[in-house]
Amino acid sequence: MKKMFFIAAFIVLLGSFAFGKDYLKTGNRYLPGLFDFSEAENIEFRFEKDILDIRLFKKSNRLNLQILAGDGCIYEGSIDKNKEISLSKREECGDNHKNFISSQRAVYEGNSLFVDYDGYLKFSGDKLDSTAIPALPDAQIVTYSRFAVVPVFPTKIYRHGALGDSIEAKGFLIFDMKKGEITKTVRLAGSNVIEQRMLILTDINKNSLPEIIATVSNPKNGASVVVYNIDGGEIYRSKPIGRGFRWRHVFAAASFDGENTEIINVVTPHIGGKLQFLGVRNNSLIQTAAFAPVSSHRIGSKKLGMGLVVDFDGDALAEVIVPDTRHKKLLVIKKSWEKTEKIHEIGLNSNLCTNITGYADNSGVKALAFATCNGTVYIYKAGMHKP
Template structure:
């Protein structure tokens, strides 16, 4: 229940709210009716009317992976929770008694929800930039590392934590909601509760992201860190570091300041032997999707396929998760799922020898307002997305 527990913190960080107990039968019947209409297809689509606009969704497998529980945070701070029977796609709203128990909340006005490291132990960024380890209303350790208050906290191997640090106002783009950006990152040993690595980016640059990608790109057993670096002269470029802070490769800059690129994820989009990074350049202006490989010999991040028009971000938003990756058609190849430029469609994209192609395209009930979530098992997969029409839609794909 890790994701669902942390989502309770998300609601408290964003706004204050509670879980509803009404309209249970109405929601359940609507979901059953919609599923029956598409039961002859390998995919089904179920749309649910919510009590408000969804801004964050988490999904977790339950009942030995037979079902999926969804937790949806609304713009009012309210949380609605649903159970999806994976085999049929039937949805039932859960009542307050069935939700994860509330745990004590850290004191302070946090910008990002705490990260759950292990049972009852969390780490969060305090308003002053300290990274705090906390359990059962007790502070375990406080590290004064000048963290970016709205940095996402990532957990890696051996209980290590990655966080962006050294806030600066030297680049005034403000695409992520304010003009304060990180200029460094730190890796923390979550067991010893001490900093093991601190790195600064070049003095002209800022890290124009809240969520680095921390992944073993070359599959050699050691993770790398992908950052979007920006400056007034060249604009945004992608840079790859190792965990010791050494630069391994970089891509071409956009060549103009105040233009952004959104690094999405690294997956086996084309081949399991060579992973690729997916990114959207200028998601607010044209939205060009690019697949990028790491050319280790030349220390370059090289574009191998590109095309438009998609958008995975809204200006000023801190939601960097309007995308997901999943094998929905069970062909053994991961697809990238992103919104259209207008955010009124969900598009499944698959890499090909010539570039990439659209394999599925779903109209949304409104404009995408939440992250996009995927859940997969051996013979089926699921996509979930919420819209500004106060709806959430679940697509289920069965092999």
């Protein structure tokens, strides 16, 4: 009971913070707005414990940092004008991992969809209702307006283990948070699985409704990127990698030409990864540009946030920041039609160990942050050098 209270309290407390334009809810790691490294102030400090992950948010009108440490505790502090950060340990320690970066609970107009302690989806609206559908054990619920999407039906038929275990989802369900009901349950055919902890919701077709982006894998052909409409119907698909047990990390969708939305993924991020831009052509997903080599994930890790899409050069078009293959540098990659180029590079004093996190509000991207495996935290605050 004590553990349940702490986790429930943590979720409630997170809900009181302002996360701005929160890519954590939709799964789409795209922050709209400009972030100029040349105009940003860099803050670096060492944290005395192992760092599992970090996040930025606004609290009491101040930019705050949270660190999830190896001891299971969360440390939090505000970032002041003198580049001083005083971190204090929150009272609850323990199993904070699942709900630190993203959540196993979605809330809409007072209604709540969540994964219970037996691994089943439940809905709490006018009354508590169990769906009797098992969620992926480490599933993360993503939302877009009233819609929630969850990977479900755990299976061991595809024992790749790229994300830390041999359990993947055999399908997903779409939930209408306003009506409090499942609108569609999708179960993949044959040996296909969803090799993803969270799906991505974004409006690719500009029809004011979200589409669902998934990584679908099988032992014969490996991973493809598949897009479904909000009714659960497949509408676009990429070519598969062509070899079983080869993964692609899908993490964002944005416009890189001011008009069309393209999907960002890293093909085989563990073995000389290729940053691939996928656009819709003749009802298929076709590569429009690529950059190699890069990475965006460490084999066996559940962290899926080592890539982010932001406008880094002020042209109102998005760029991508990802690690190099050794995770010792961060590279900013720009796409111009079919060409790509590196426009910025950040050297790290050790391997990247956390998500690349950011905070943005209606006036733009305010900060980015990440940390290395030797305990160094890097924070870039926007606009600090402007007169």
